[in-house]
Amino acid sequence: MPKITVDGQEIEFKQGQTVIEAARENGIDIPHFCWHPSLSVSGNCRVCLVEIEKMPKLAIACSTFAADGMVVHTKSEKTLQARNAVMEFLLINHPLDCPICDEAGECKLQEYAFKHGYGESRFDEMKNRKDKRVALGPRIMFDGERCISCSRCIRFSDEIAKQNQLTFVQRGDRVTIKTFPGEEFDNPYTLNTVDICPVGALTSRDFRFKARVWDMSSTKTICPGCARGCNIDMWVRNNEIMRLTPRENPEVNDYWMCDWGRLNTFKFVNAENRIDGAIIKENGELKNVSIEEGINTAAKELKKYKGNEIAFIGSAFATCEDNYAFAQFAKEQFSANNIDFARYINEDDQDDILIRADKTPNSWGAENTGIKPGSNGLNFSGIIEEIKKQKIKALVVMEDNIAATDSEIEAALKKLELLIVLAVNENETTKLAHIVLPASAYAEKNGTFVNFEGRIQRIRPAVVTEEMERSLEGMSMSRLDKFGTKYDAWANGKRVNAKPSWQIISMLSQKLGGKLNYQMAEDVFDEIAKTNKEFKGLDYDVIGEQGVQLESFKKVTETV
Ligand code: SF4
Ligand code: SF4
Numbered sequence: 001m002p003k004i005t006v007d008g009q010e011i012e013f014k015q016g017q018t019v020i021e022a023a024r025e026n027g028i029d030i031p032h033f034c035w036h037p038s039l040s041v042s043g044n045c046r047v048c049l050v051e052i053e054k055m056p057k058l059a060i061a062c063s064t065f066a067a068d069g070m071v072v073h074t075k076s077e078k079t080l081q082a083r084n085a086v087m088e089f090l091l092i093n094h095p096l097d098c099p100i101c102d103e104a105g106e107c108k109l110q111e112y113a114f115k116h117g118y119g120e121s122r123f124d125e126m127k128n129r130k131d132k133r134v135a136l137g138p139r140i141m142f143d144g145e146r147c148i149s150c151s152r153c154i155r156f157s158d159e160i161a162k163q164n165q166l167t168f169v170q171r172g173d174r175v176t177i178k179t180f181p182g183e184e185f186d187n188p189y190t191l192n193t194v195d196i197c198p199v200g201a202l203t204s205r206d207f208r209f210k211a212r213v214w215d216m217s218s219t220k221t222i223c224p225g226c227a228r229g230c231n232i233d234m235w236v237r238n239n240e241i242m243r244l245t246p247r248e249n250p251e252v253n254d255y256w257m258c259d260w261g262r263l264n265t266f267k268f269v270n271a272e273n274r275i276d277g278a279i280i281k282e283n284g285e286l287k288n289v290s291i292e293e294g295i296n297t298a299a300k301e302l303k304k305y306k307g308n309e310i311a312f313i314g315s316a317f318a319t320c321e322d323n324y325a326f327a328q329f330a331k332e333q334f335s336a337n338n339i340d341f342a343r344y345i346n347e348d349d350q351d352d353i354l355i356r357a358d359k360t361p362n363s364w365g366a367e368n369t370g371i372k373p374g375s376n377g378l379n380f381s382g383i384i385e386e387i388k389k390q391k392i393k394a395l396v397v398m399e400d401n402i403a404a405t406d407s408e409i410e411a412a413l414k415k416l417e418l419l420i421v422l423a424v425n426e427n428e429t430t431k432l433a434h435i436v437l438p439a440s441a442y443a444e445k446n447g448t449f450v451n452f453e454g455r456i457q458r459i460r461p462a463v464v465t466e467e468m469e470r471s472l473e474g475m476s477m478s479r480l481d482k483f484g485t486k487y488d489a490w491a492n493g494k495r496v497n498a499k500p501s502w503q504i505i506s507m508l509s510q511k512l513g514g515k516l517n518y519q520m521a522e523d524v525f526d527e528i529a530k531t532n533k534e535f536k537g538l539d540y541d542v543i544g545e546q547g548v549q550l551e552s553f554k555k556v557t558e559t560v
Contacts, residue, residue, distance in 0.1 A: 103200030105213035137185035217489030225261035239493030316360030319447025327370025337377030454553025
């Protein structure tokens with residue numbers, strides 16, 4: 001393999017790689033603003049200038065191809081002088097409004113000014129003034145004074161979102177970003193420009209001024225908005241989710257996520273209408289009770305039904321662990337045949353970038369952990385039909401608001417003698433329920449989802465529930481780190497009294513004299529891996545932070 005030497009270190013590179021790419025692959029960071037590994041090279045910020053032996057002038061590392069034997073200096077006096085000069089130039093007209101800038105704490109300009117700047121300015125003329133609060137589109141605010149004209153946002157829109165919506169206008173120090181006349185910056189992926197803007201010029205209208213970066217913790221988890229399963233970081237302050245940002249995974253979402261997923265898959269966790277403790281309906285009156293009392297009542301009522309009088313609706317929004325425990329319970333207690341889950345497919349809302357028509361994160365996982373009709377059993381619509389005829393008298397629904405999808409379903413549910421719902425929020429289905437048991441949201445538990453390409457990925461708790469807090473008391477910081485979040489992010493704020501569905505189901509099984517007795521999500525997963533060949537050889541450590549493609553999908557991919 002050909003080699004170059006960077007700062008005295010010999011490294012291998014692949015033909016066609018630039019100096020910045022070769023260095024990065026070998027853990028050497030060359031400062032850069034405009035270069036991004038997934039975008040074309042524009043070479044306009046000049047901060048990646050390096051000294052290359054036998055070249056007459058400094059060269060930009062982002063557009064200089066590595067060549068065998070090349071000797072590169074990223075810390076030589078000439079390089080540092082050039083870098084300092086670039087920083088001084090970029091800061092000439094910069095407003096230096098870091099104290100009120102959302103990007104502070106994760107801003108490349110701030111970081112490089114600290115690392116590579118002079119620490120003072122020789123510029124005492126009037127700074128150039130530009131527009132500071134321009135709504136480029138429904139989700140993005142632009143600050144012209146902070147923009148360093150790196151063109152990342154323009155290239156992202158053209159090359160990744162495939163919508164030519166942004167451009168530079170004017171020249172020299174008047175240059176600024178604008179949308180094309182009559183256009184709004186409103187493609188389904190606009191918020192990714194906030195992540196890649198190296199300064200605070202582009203901010204999210206949803207997140208602006210809500211939290212300082214250093215006051216939040218981030219947890220590596222998965223977006224539940226569709227079957228893509230984009231890898232995300234969930235940012236939490238005072239036990240409240242403040243924002244989601246994409247987490248790099250070249251096999252799933254590269255560096256990106258869609259705006260819909262980013263904005264619509266966390267607010268329900270913070271919402272006021274969370275199911276907090278159990279609710280039972282007595283003589284038409286709703287009564288708030290403890291989870292244990294709710295489970296006792298549910299067990300007592302369930303005993304009145306058997307065989308095909310009862311049906312079970314699992315959920316493609318719930319984890320493999322929840323669905324597996326649910327299916328085991330239905331089999332163990334009722335030899336249930338009538339078991340299925342609702343599908344949410346919107347063929348009109350899919351693209352070639354990330355967005356999938358299946359609007360659930362785990363339909364494959366639900367089906368393949370046991371949520372499917374037994375022999376002669378009824379599927380989802382069959383179950384609803386039998387409820388209408390009052391042949392099915394009792395129904396257990398886990399983590400799905402099925403009544404909201406169709407008024408006919410809502411009408412059918414009213415005919416049930418017993419409706420038990422495990423739910424995260426109050427909704428149309430919980431309103432009809434006789435017993436509601438509080439399920440933890442995806443942000444409050446461990447578990448796994450399988451995406452549309454058969455990639456199994458882990459979700460982790462970013463928000464603490466009452467139950468989790470009790471179990472975490474006295475736990476060492478190193479064990480707490482295993483939960484993937486910093487404890488200070490949970491120090492204040494509201495806690496919900498809820499449990500993961502697999503745990504509620506396990507408790508119900510115990511009450512009815514059953515065998516399910518899981519203590520942790522990992523226990524459930526280990527049992528799945530032992531009993532289901534699709535998951536053979538897997539555990540939480542193997543799945544890790546980037547997920548693993550299941551064997552049966554690998555074969556499909558190889559055949560194709
Ligand atoms: S708005 Fe940000 S990403 Fe776009 S050109 Fe300016 S600095 Fe670069
Ligand atoms: S594409 Fe799907 S998984 Fe990815 S962010 Fe959007 S909704 Fe979430």
